[in-house]
Amino acid sequence: MALNKKPYRGCRDFYPENMRIREYLFDQMKNSAHLFGYEPYDGPLLEEVELYKAKSGEELINDQIYSFTDRGERFVAIRPEMTPTLARMVANIHRQESKPIRWYSIPNLMRYEKPQRGRVREHWQFNVDIFGAAEGKGELEILSLIRDFLKSFGADHSMFSIRINDRMIVDHLMNQLLKLDEDSSYKLYKIIDRASKVTTEKLNQMIDEIITDSSAKSILNQYLGLDSFAAIKTFIKENNIPAESFLNIVSGAEELELLNYLEYDPAIVRGLDYYTGLVFEIFDKHPDNKRAIAGGGAYANLLKIFNEEPLGGIGFGLGDVTLKDFLESHGLLGDFSKKNCDLFVVTTEEEHELSVIKLANELRTLGCKTEAQLEKLKFNKIFKLAEQKGFSHVAMIESKDNSPQVQLRDLKTREIQYFSLEQAKDILKAIKG
């Protein structure tokens, strides 16, 4: 019986071309994080299920995690998200660390998803968080980092926008203006969260089930119609909403020339628990891919599950799949079909096969990425193969007057130079200039 050659459902095999793309995405993530002084961390693949329950409640846990009981009777799960691990790690060290704490990670995560476009079971997520920052300033830094990260691929504000809102506004709306109890608030949160995905008719129908009072309904409709920073500013003022921190973030963003990357969106609320201040989602503006690429926000009580004193944080998570889809939609991914290698060393004669390896080894100690052809090749095959593999140069060892010489060819200019086997440094110079 032959075994199945497909990867496990919803997971990906990364052959070299796709792996080069993934490495490129990760390198850009690391670069952006380092430019802002963020430090790398990582945690275990498995955590106790209790930890995920404490952060996200039973629902997500039961539906979406890969959980099992280990041989020591521990009920564990493959991490579906990084935040609980982050919280556990920060809870261990925050008292002795100087603030703000700036951390990032790029873990692989697993969720039991039904595979579809943009959704896989295993993905990687760029997680960036800042803890203990001065009020409003951490938000501005995180928003700057997101903008710079996407700009590093060549994206600009015609391609994406960061839609922001504030949980202080939404909570005030629910509790004070609409006077909803906790249960109705929860339901309305879910409706708002799905507002952009349903028809206006359907939306009104869902709202009718929760809000019957007509003046409340009119306030809600007014809220859902807010479509600019000017409009939300007026709404805040007219309804006496205590949203000074949000207004400060908006004016700071203006001063930092961030505002053309931001949009106000009343439908951004994110999950009911967890977030307590600014919330945001990064949206792809491409007509074929109108989707959130990433999301995040400010949270005050992440360490509560560890009985630790409150420590405010702001962070976001951005998946490798949605990022790649975004970049592809806008034609921002280059050509990754060829491997990154400087030189192809070959011979047509069996007697020089070991010299091929020897010369290649020497070139490598000088930093030259070198592929050695381990077996002699026919002359007319060499250059076809080299071009197919994407090399710019070929070094061919051949016999000349009974001693070996190296013929170096530039495949673009067709220029040919000759060297002895001992001239590795000169060969490198000829290639790299």
Add this chain to the structure above:
Amino acid sequence: MALNKKPYRGCRDFYPENMRIREYLFDQMKNSAHLFGYEPYDGPLLEEVELYKAKSGEELINDQIYSFTDRGERFVAIRPEMTPTLARMVANIHRQESKPIRWYSIPNLMRYEKPQRGRVREHWQFNVDIFGAAEGKGELEILSLIRDFLKSFGADHSMFSIRINDRMIVDHLMNQLLKLDEDSSYKLYKIIDRASKVTTEKLNQMIDEIITDSSAKSILNQYLGLDSFAAIKTFIKENNIPAESFLNIVSGAEELELLNYLEYDPAIVRGLDYYTGLVFEIFDKHPDNKRAIAGGGAYANLLKIFNEEPLGGIGFGLGDVTLKDFLESHGLLGDFSKKNCDLFVVTTEEEHELSVIKLANELRTLGCKTEAQLEKLKFNKIFKLAEQKGFSHVAMIESKDNSPQVQLRDLKTREIQYFSLEQAKDILKAIKG
């Protein structure tokens, strides 16, 4: 009830210092692989248990894997090793790829180990494999790569050796010279594998249980006493062992100046299945850490489980834990306690807090790794904090004649220079020269 703040048993939390070390190890792995023209790949975290059983048999599988049944009734496992995934992926593409295929990966793997020094449940493993190379040449390339990889950390042949043997020799010994049946061969393989870990007395006792014939016993003892390439060469000649490929590898290694990194070791046999030619283990020579850092070898039948035609390969796996222990034993790990950042931007005045972020953002677009202090600091705290964080330069925004200026301090030379807020480029020049 407060939650547990420890990581899952046998797994590691990577706080920034340890994560920087891990990233350094991974970067060296990638560099070495790229220098030899190896391409990156990766596969899913989960594979069906059938795949692992097909490669390694029931025993390893039942004892050591994290397996469970998913919601779709698939019996799956968190990958305990990369080779079965590699085999599956190569089986998919080998027919249309030009040979040799050169691939590497650095996956996280999980085994249900009892945690102890050098053994953890989750680790990362540098996997390097070449398929379809000319006979004996792939071995030489892989051995060169291992040597260069460890040399890239500053290690030399006083610190490690690659102990080699060949399965053709061991198989000939078992079948032809000792005339053992399959079952006894299997037992003897296990005994030889453990030879270095038991006393001579215990070893002889174990051997006595399998071999009773005294001339056979004498041959085995002679074999186990072979301690040099000269000795094994004589043994091969005297016993007519068909080991030409092994002898070619040794003479090739001599020509490539690899031989001072190699030792012949009759006790290196590796697992019974799987390997078919050269086998090797990399040993740490440090008296406190005499251990195998990594192992590998040549295998001919990896694709058999997929009913594919044979494709010979050579490869090795090297774990992050054993590598780190090796480097630490020899003092080859540098200082990773400080973050890698160029500049600390601060102010003592609240009115300049936003300017700190703005200047930092501008410096970042120029490629300067910049940490912004988001809240004003007292003057006498700034430089202490900057030194503690490991910065070489501080840019402090301050009021001068009612307008802001930037005071740039070199913390080593104590030199001070002044700039306007618009001179980000000049500031960068002053730092980087």
